[in-house]
Amino acid sequence: MFAVIENGSRQHRVQQGDTLTIDYQADAKKGDTVTFDRVLLANGGGASAIGRPTIEGAVVEAAVVIALDKGPKLEIQKFRRRKDSKRHTGHRQKHTTVRITAINVPGLEIVEPPAEEPPVEEPVAETEQAAPESAAEDTAAESATDE
Numbered sequence: 001m002f003a004v005i006e007n008g009s010r011q012h013r014v015q016q017g018d019t020l021t022i023d024y025q026a027d028a029k030k031g032d033t034v035t036f037d038r039v040l041l042a043n044g045g046g047a048s049a050i051g052r053p054t055i056e057g058a059v060v061e062a063a064v065v066i067a068l069d070k071g072p073k074l075e076i077q078k079f080r081r082r083k084d085s086k087r088h089t090g091h092r093q094k095h096t097t098v099r100i101t102a103i104n105v106p107g108l109e110i111v112e113p114p115a116e117e118p119p120v121e122e123p124v125a126e127t128e129q130a131a132p133e134s135a136a137e138d139t140a141a142e143s144a145t146d147e
Contacts, residue, residue, distance in 0.1 A: 001044045004041040018099070019100075020099075024068070024096050033062070036059070039060055040053065044109055045111030069097050070095070076089045
């Protein structure tokens with residue numbers, strides 16, 4: 001089962017157990033629950049539920065894993081030739097990392113995929129089984145005669 005959610009100006013395709021980096025949530029602490037109510041699309045293996053623009057009553061819940069996660073440092077340098085004019089600034093974007101715990105969509109048909117059957121082992125011919133045993137006996141007999 002998956003869902004497409006909107007957070008800020010971005011859309012994310014998520015499944016239960018996925019880890020997601022979203023815009024910084026100042027009031028979020030590690031272990032808190034974050035709720036995304038802007039679910040645009042959901043699919044449980046059967047027919048998809050498509051929102052216009054969102055699905056009514058659909059909610060995706062996530063637990064905060066890292067409350068403050070900093071992105072890579074971006075360095076900006078502006079330089080004007082022959083003017084002795086330089087300006088150097090930098091920026092690190094803040095993010096919050098969450099793990100998807102539940103996808104709740106009312107009226108969505110969830111189709112369980114068929115359980116995979118274990119691979120069937122082919123029977124081994126009797127001559128192939130007897131050959132290694134007789135080879136082991138031959139080496140044991142040879143070592144006994146050598147002594």
